[in-house]
Amino acid sequence: MxxxxxxxxxxxxxxxxxxxxxxxxxxxxxxxxxxxxxxxxxxxxxxxxxxxxxxxxxxxxxxxxxxxxxxxxxxxxxxxxxxxxxxxxxxxxxxxxxxxxxxxxxxxxxxxxxxxxxxxxxxxxxxxxxxxxxxxxxxxxxxxxxxxxxxxxxxxxxxxxxxxxxxxxxxxxxxxxxxxxxNSRSFGVALSACTTPAKGSPTFELPDGELELGIGIHGEPGRERRPMMTSGEIADFAVNAIVEDMPPRNPVLALVNGMGATPLLELYGFNAEVQRALRERGVAVARTLVGNYVTSLDMAGASVTLCQADEELLRLWDAPVKTPALRWGM
Amino acid sequence: MxxxxxxxxxxxxxxxxxxxxxxxxxxxxxxxxxxxxxxxxxxxxxxxxxxxxxxxxxxxxxxxxxxxxxxxxxxxxxxxxxxxxxxxxxxxxxxxxxxxxxxxxxxxxxxxxxxxxxxxxxxxxxxxxxxxxxxxxxxxxxxxxxxxxxxxxxxxxxxxxxxxxxxxxxxxxxxxxxxxxxNSRSFGVALSACTTPAKGSPTFELPDGELELGIGIHGEPGRERRPMMTSGEIADFAVNAIVEDMPPRNPVLALVNGMGATPLLELYGFNAEVQRALRERGVAVARTLVGNYVTSLDMAGASVTLCQADEELLRLWDAPVKTPALRWGM
The missing domain is CATH 3.40.50.10440 (Dihydroxyacetone kinase; domain 1)
Structure with a gap:
């Protein structure tokens, strides 16, 4: 612990x-x-x-x-x-x-x-x-x-x-x-479980060298477990899962979100692959946010959220905000 | 890995x-x-x-x-x-x-x-x-x-x-x-080592239940290793190390910085203890920043940095900034 x-x-x-x-x-x-x-x-x-x-x-x-x-x-x-x-x-x-x-x-x-x-x-x-x-x-x-x-x-x-x-x-x-x-869809992957303070041990067992696809934000089971994949393969899998569910109308807001313990260097690298995967599928990206925003304690991993945004939603996204974690225009 | x-x-x-x-x-x-x-x-x-x-x-x-x-x-x-x-x-x-x-x-x-x-x-x-x-x-x-x-x-x-x-x-x-x-001093602790992509294994061995006091940001050795301490004990240790080196003139800017893999919930809890430790030593805090800013890949842990700030430095700290990680007033 x-x-x-x-x-x-x-x-x-x-x-x-x-x-x-x-x-x-x-x-x-x-x-x-x-x-x-x-x-x-x-x-x-x-x-x-x-x-x-x-x-x-x-x-x-x-x-x-x-x-x-x-x-x-x-x-x-x-x-x-x-x-x-x-x-x-x-x-x-x-x-x-x-x-x-x-x-x-x-x-x-x-x-x-x-x-x-x-x-x-x-x-x-x-x-x-x-x-x-x-x-x-x-x-x-x-x-x-x-x-x-x-x-x-x-x-x-x-x-x-x-x-x-x-x-x-x-x-x-x-x-x-x-x-x-x-207008929004998400898909997440875990490279490790998380540990709650009360339990003191990982919420599930994820052997080294495996990842869990389709994880939630509480260490609950995902869609399937696989041998470790590259950042590019994970991006393709996540973007596919999203666009199959919500065929793309352009443009989108993209959130490339860390689950808590994945370094920002890796998150930005993952973002590069998410952007490539979207480009290859003809999805235009209007805005991108990369960072740890909707986390799961010390879980390693990331999620992708896309939101189909018309001009009005984009305008509201860009409007000033002043909070501890999200701040611009003020 | x-x-x-x-x-x-x-x-x-x-x-x-x-x-x-x-x-x-x-x-x-x-x-x-x-x-x-x-x-x-x-x-x-x-x-x-x-x-x-x-x-x-x-x-x-x-x-x-x-x-x-x-x-x-x-x-x-x-x-x-x-x-x-x-x-x-x-x-x-x-x-x-x-x-x-x-x-x-x-x-x-x-x-x-x-x-x-x-x-x-x-x-x-x-x-x-x-x-x-x-x-x-x-x-x-x-x-x-x-x-x-x-x-x-x-x-x-x-x-x-x-x-x-x-x-x-x-x-x-x-x-x-x-x-x-x-005017600035820092002190950091590691609850885990970090793993570089090239090496693929932790930069040093830190057994579960121990922490390393006085760690740097590259997994290099710290000042001493001890059995796990509470957040409050760590805050006291870090603040002592800093104020012994730089006796406090008021007020300070405080950075409570995560090393990468420590959840934000824990960082804020640590900040509560850092603020208590400073209060008990008569150090006034003018501004506090909590988050992952100067990290060490996937290392768990935190560091405290204090900067003695006069009115001019505070004014410059508060001035508008617009970067990916630090943004206000713009």
Missing amino acids: RMLINVPETVVADGLRGLAAAHPDLTVDVENRVIVRRDAPVAGQVALVSGGGSGHEPLHGGFVGPGMLSAACPGEVFTSPVPDQMARAAAAVDSGAGVLFIVKNYTGDVLNFDMAAELAEDEGVQVAKVLVNDDVAVTDSLYTAGRRGTGATLFVEKIAGAAAAEGQPLERVESIGRQVNE | RMLINVPETVVADGLRGLAAAHPDLTVDVENRVIVRRDAPVAGQVALVSGGGSGHEPLHGGFVGPGMLSAACPGEVFTSPVPDQMARAAAAVDSGAGVLFIVKNYTGDVLNFDMAAELAEDEGVQVAKVLVNDDVAVTDSLYTAGRRGTGATLFVEKIAGAAAAEGQPLERVESIGRQVNE
């Missing part, structure tokens, strides 16, 4: 204390586990609230700030937050313009956000929801009925967040969020 | 191709291994050139752009770039206002930047140099005579880059860079 922690029980709280210390623009309620942009509620703007298990940082807390999320609710590692967190967040950020919940499609998250919506609505907060389910690798898994929500979460949060920042109404922010999810 | 690569021989070139594809603001000469901001040379501004072995990404290529480096020269993994790269970079970015070389204190880098300076001066480029040697862990090592250059490189490149962007003259940009280095 090679972890930079105190004890497993305080990993999430310690992380929140450290987030608060580094980012004075955020208000972090460590006890209740709610991260809120300091200037919330923002008059006239729809508020965005997301959350999910910890261990995927910078998702979601690193995406809180102007132009993206209003609040995030971290659960225990790989465990859904509880409804009270999201209800508390909604109350803190609602300006009267309503709140959009952005929910990754895992059974616990879906149930708990549903309960939170009821709680918030009982308090007079208007709530809409976008479910993110972009992972083409598997339908149904250890944690999900239907497709899992992975990398597209970043696109939904950024683009819906930009629409909210422009003062667009709740139904419009919701429909943009849904459109982004429907 | 769990690497997302094609073959070890093309890792650096593949990474450069991927960098170019993701960042249209950069001009990347893959063959000659020079990364240049697209709008260089910028009239009236001193240009900053850095470089070093690959495997530390985003350092240095991820720091090229307005407000920071004008160009970066990546060598092979953990191997100095050759003088021709830096001379070529200097010629590409010099506006006539001169070029500042920012050199981490490793024997190969120092020699090769010296030769590059001669080459550039022969071509009529005025060159100044700042040597970065902030690591308090060891004097002399496998790669160094004197102290190693590690996390302070980011502070020197950002702050001197801001001074250059304001149009300050070469001697002033150089003296600011030197001041930042002299």
Whole structure:
């Protein structure tokens, strides 16, 4: 167990204390586990609230700030937050313009956000929801009925967040969020398992020299296991899986995402192969983001997310954002 | 060997191709291994050139752009770039206002930047140099005579880059860079070794349950090896090592830097302990940056860098920057 922690029980709280210390623009309620942009509620703007298990940082807390999320609710590692967190967040950020919940499609998250919506609505907060389910690798898994929500979460949060920042109404922010999810597909591979602090040993056994194709972000099983492949072969496999599911209309936003432990040098090299694979299939790329954004603790590996983006989605993608993990134009 | 690569021989070139594809603001000469901001040379501004072995990404290529480096020269993994790269970079970015070389204190880098300076001066480029040697862990090592250059490189490149962007003259940009280095100290720990693509096996053996204190960024030996410590104990050890070497004058810039494979959740938790350790020693923190900035491939671990910053250095730190890895205000 090679972890930079105190004890497993305080990993999430310690992380929140450290987030608060580094980012004075955020208000972090460590006890209740709610991260809120300091200037919330923002008059006239729809508020965005997301959350999910910890261990995927910078998702979601690193995406809180102007132009993206209003609040995030971290659960225990790989465990859904509880409804009270999201209800508390909604109350803190609602300006009267309503709140959009952005929910990754895992059974616990879906149930708990549903309960939170009821709680918030009982308090007079208007709530809409976008479910993110972009992972083409598997339908149904250890944690999900239907497709899992992975990398597209970043696109939904950024683009819906930009629409909210422009003062667009709740139904419009919701429909943009849904459109982004429907236009997005992801595929990931693991070169190693990850180790949760509580368990202290890898979530599954992946022998050296093998990789798992179609992995999720919790160490749940993928689509198939194979002997190690080159970066180029992996890029072809991932891009094929995506474009077979969603035949390309141009152009796309591309996220080449690290699972946590793969060096940035390798991620950029993988991006070169993803771009080649897309070029060979006639898919034009409008924007590319490379880095560790939707992670799985110390898992080695990467995922590819593509989002078909029209002019309006591109414009919203390019709009200013100011969060710990994604920042431009401010 | 769990690497997302094609073959070890093309890792650096593949990474450069991927960098170019993701960042249209950069001009990347893959063959000659020079990364240049697209709008260089910028009239009236001193240009900053850095470089070093690959495997530390985003350092240095991820720091090229307005407000920071004008160009970066990546060598092979953990191997100095050759003088021709830096001379070529200097010629590409010099506006006539001169070029500042920012050199981490490793024997190969120092020699090769010296030769590059001669080459550039022969071509009529005025060159100044700042040597970065902030690591308090060891004097002399496998790669160094004197102290190693590690996390302070980011502070020197950002702050001197801001001074250059304001149009300050070469001697002033150089003296600011030197001041930042002299005001900075670092200390790092490894929870695992790293694996270079060429070698394919860990650079040293670190048994599970042990950590190496005072590690560099190349898997070279540290100060001592101990049984695993808590995040809080590590923070105390690192902060002690730094403040014993540089008694605190307030306030400091703090970089809590991941070595590559440590999850961001753990890094933020470590930051909480670093902030506590500083508070207990009466050190005020003006700004904190948490993330993977000066890495060592897939090494697990973290480093702490503190820079004593007066009002002027803080102002330059806060100035706008637009690079792949560090961006604000633009």
